[in-house]
Amino acid sequence: MRKLISSGSYLENPIGFSRACRIGGQIAISGTAPISEGKTAFIGDVYGQTKLCLDIAVAALKEAGGHLPDVIRTRIMLVDIKRWEDAARAHGELFSDIRPACTFVEVKGFIDFNWLVEIEMDAVVSES
Template structure:
């Protein structure tokens, strides 16, 4: 079994600045970093819309999983961080659309804010993929 460390970038300018990777694969384990609702142009997608922002976060995370040789079916844990946890059902709808059959362990967390105040949600994923 190869236990080399594989780093995946999403192209975010914050990755080299902060010193992180969008995802890291080590053996069968894949960890996807806190993923914000950024568009390809670096602006916030779905301003004011928790559902749209969650969909964007999931799109970015899913692409990172694929680049690391994993898929949504390999996800064992998700963490959804919201600036207003009373809006959890909006994020849950997007999560359920992707994970209804997979049903990973999932946690919703309220945070005071994110780096960009336009972000209403961020998420993290952990996967195990042989």
């Protein structure tokens, strides 16, 4: 059974995506941007944007029936890799004990030039 999770992002319908999708025990969480109340939050603040992205992604994870220990991979995309430590600090505050596979990568840009980070997350939930 396929379960789709929406965050209410203004981009979901025109792009045709869901915040998260669960099939069986697998949950995939889409690239999550620092959007709050329809606009970019924490402009210029990699740490603040990363925390918000993680909060949004974790909310989708939970709505899909997952929990933090179910997360097996995160992907942190940054427009300036030199600022990776700010994003890593936010990630570590959440995942220091869980320690999923994690990748940091620099990208040329995002849909909104004020976004400094986007995060993807994958989880596997036990069916038992």
